[in-house]
Amino acid sequence: MSSTLAQIVEAALLAAGGPLTADEILALFAPEERPERQAVLEAVAALGQSYAGRGIELVEVAGGYRVQVRREIAPWVGRLWEEKPARYSRALLETLALIAYRQPITRGEIEDIRGVAVSTHIIKTLTEREWVRIVGHRDVPGRPALFATTRKFLDYFGLRSLNDLPTLAELRDPEFLGGDLELEEPDQPSLGPVVVSAGRPGEGVQDA
């Protein structure tokens, strides 16, 4: 058991993507198998010692314990992300547009309209960029969060208010955004409407 505890503690800290408190680690165990708090603390301490001389280290921060890349090693590892930023997916842009036009809106409502699940990653990206935030909760089972756009969203896109966005009627006008739209999305050939009409001419037209 003690080796399993050590394994779980390490795996959780490495995969969490952020700090974990002792309580959060304890919460990973079902009540009947839950170790003593002291045992968890000892496992964390042992883990920290085992990282001596390695590229990573265990630190205690306000939010709990965190494994991070050692400062001396960070310059190399940081280069992992230096490359040109990727483009946002169509799914993300659709989600953003729906939040802008239908706010305050729950994730479930976005999914209903889009017809596919909205990944947590998308919500996270939009909130991290501070374009979107939670403004409340709907008081229905599950109390889903209500998302709305932010001041930063308006600023980024040069809008004074949401009223500066084109109306849906304008948007529907094929002339409105200019001629051939598909040419504008060279990086996303596989996400475009082409996919939908593949093999079944006529059937996917509603997606175009």
Add this chain to the structure above:
Amino acid sequence: MSSTLAQIVEAALLAAGGPLTADEILALFAPEERPERQAVLEAVAALGQSYAGRGIELVEVAGGYRVQVRREIAPWVGRLWEEKPARYSRALLETLALIAYRQPITRGEIEDIRGVAVSTHIIKTLTEREWVRIVGHRDVPGRPALFATTRKFLDYFGLRSLNDLPTLAELRDPEFLGGDLELEEPDQPSLGPVVVSAGRPGEGVQDA
């Protein structure tokens, strides 16, 4: 230096959040300090060995080397995230399997084998997850899109290449036919030449 190399390799693999190739690891070093490729491979190998008995493991997938939580430990670690992992419908999995084993394949061909229409929703989910993409069009009327799986698909399912897919069941030879049925995996149906679109070179179909 050698200890630093090991530190950088480990920290990079732990921080990357996804697989890294040997080339990507080499690219972390400035030209004048860049180690030999062989040294990187040895560092990776040593790292993998050092994870024996730990909660994590080093695996090789299509996209390179990845450090991941061991499957036995995953049930605990999975509790870090509130939401349950997505479950995929049979229709989606069957469509994905057909694309994986029969690529490049058109939607019409998938429908022929499954005996039912493939919903747009499924194709959309598969492309949004970036498991599947269009690699060209078949040069027949309607120019149906040809779908193939991506490296992300292999990475997600922990495969190094399509050869790692579970073996497809054999077709049995019916007695009443005495060899009229094909026993062999039929070659690509000759429905016309494949036109590979100038999509994204380099990111093409994985070599099986």
Add this chain to the structure above:
Amino acid sequence: MSAEVLADAPALAPAHPAQQELPFAIVQGTPLLALPEDLYIPPDALEVFLDAFEGPLDLLLYLIKRQNLDILDIPIAEITDQYMEYVELMKDLRLELAAEYLVMAAMLAEIKSRMLLPRPSEAPEEEDPRAELVRRLQEYERFKRAAEDLDALPRLERDLFATQVEVPPGHVRRLPPEVDLREVLLALRGVLARADLFTSHRVAREALSLRERMSLVLDRVRSAGGFVDFVRLFELHEGRAGVVVTFLALLELIRGASLELVQTEPFAPIHVRLRGATE
């Protein structure tokens, strides 16, 4: 990289579990494997039943496996009759039956009639009328299996989790992608084309200012601790139009179960409160 290095790689999951008959209903804990003939089936239930199949081939496979028949030597008359029973039942109940089921019914009927024709012995090379169906069933079955195998593979987010150790700040310059408003609008147009939700009679421009106001009001109530005096939500300098928009936003939020109005006694001040607020 040799395979030994990765000796810790997870073993592939064992092959799919033994093929089991698929119960289409569970009644008081007992799986029901066949439709009792005299049973009245509410249309809803049959719809669920139908949903359990991925199409006519899947239904046929089910009928074959249910009786432990060899797929290579299907008693076509029997299977056709059973298949037709399902189709007729579904038709009787006016369920929306995918066209593929009817196409298959026609194909089965045709095979059945060809099987009845005497086959001249001098033409042994003539194909068995069932050959095409058997080929299709086998082909479908192998991919049905392949899908199960695929599902059984350990995969990210369910069985495996990639590590994501953080890098101390200052060393990563992760530039977020630039986005053009046009791209966002194009994406929305795509959604618009797919969803008819927007085809309501609401005037879009008004709806948008209303939507914006809804977010503002919600935020106001929230930052005021979840409880605010009703009248304080209105900005009189906005004039009549502004007050109306705020009022409509408030009504929408109440309707959407986000806010509620509270009045402790008649003629007491009205307050607006976040519903179920325990954050």
